[in-house]
Amino acid sequence: MDFTHFNEEGRAHMVEVGRKNDTKRIAKAYGKVRMKKETIEMIKDGLIKKGDVLSVAQVGGIMGSKKTSELIPMCHNIFITGSNIRFNILEESIEIESEVKTVGKTGVEMEALTAVSMAALTIYDMCKSIDRSMVIEEIKLMQKSGGKSGEFIRKDD
Template sequence: MSDAGFTHIDPLGRARMVDVTPKEASHRRAIARARVFMSADTASAVARGAVAKGDVLAVARVAGIQAAKRTPELIPLCHPLLVGAVLVNFRIEDTYIEIEAEVETVDRTGVEMEALTACTVAALTVYDMCKSRDKEMVIGEVALWEKSGGRSGHYRRPGDEGVGYDN
């Protein structure tokens, strides 16, 4: 099976962690995004800081940062990395909050999973802090938007218009 391109499966079809020890450490960066869809009233309350549980975005930012650092504990075949930087930012729209997580390291493997985990946990935290106000929220559109470094080089998701994040 591993001959077919599945790097996390050994020749007998068993799960394995890829050996990255022969690789040289290099600068790696990844950006992921997600959206939490919600009512306009809930999005407005988050923007005004009027959610009963507290500052939704501040708590979600810290949760995302913590999640990036703990990714190998959650995703079984991820390598433990020295995460050098994590940025979690938000863009509030009328009916959703978009979350962007950027993770950087200098290591032997990429940080895509760390960025996706940071983004997703930040989205779950927004959901948790707003759930008493809005039971119809939906988390979606979680995706890798950009990555750089490593053997596969640079990737940018088509349609990435480079929207700025201010929060």
């Protein structure tokens, strides 16, 4: 067998984190779903046929954070100590913020980004029958702390 395509000098492999110290790690991510004003009103009034959009999206986001290592190929399986999703309803969009926490050897940035993505996709899925023009946008890491690289806070917003 020829194993030359996947070796430590080159291609696909998970980063070894076994020698790292366990530290408290937190990551926050942001995203937005743009939609018609009428769709926002239907969400606020509880008129979406599939149910309470934001409650389901919150659960979807939290579940997404817990499943990140199954979705992202080289992402480590992490014990998440906390995961939350918050929403801000605007006139033509819903802003989403996730916060994910752990104590471990690697950060939770991917889990926070996945949480926002899954919440946004859940909103889209629940509302697509009335508004297929929705746009998921601006998914980005806002903040992270812990680990060797220290703190990151997005400054451009």
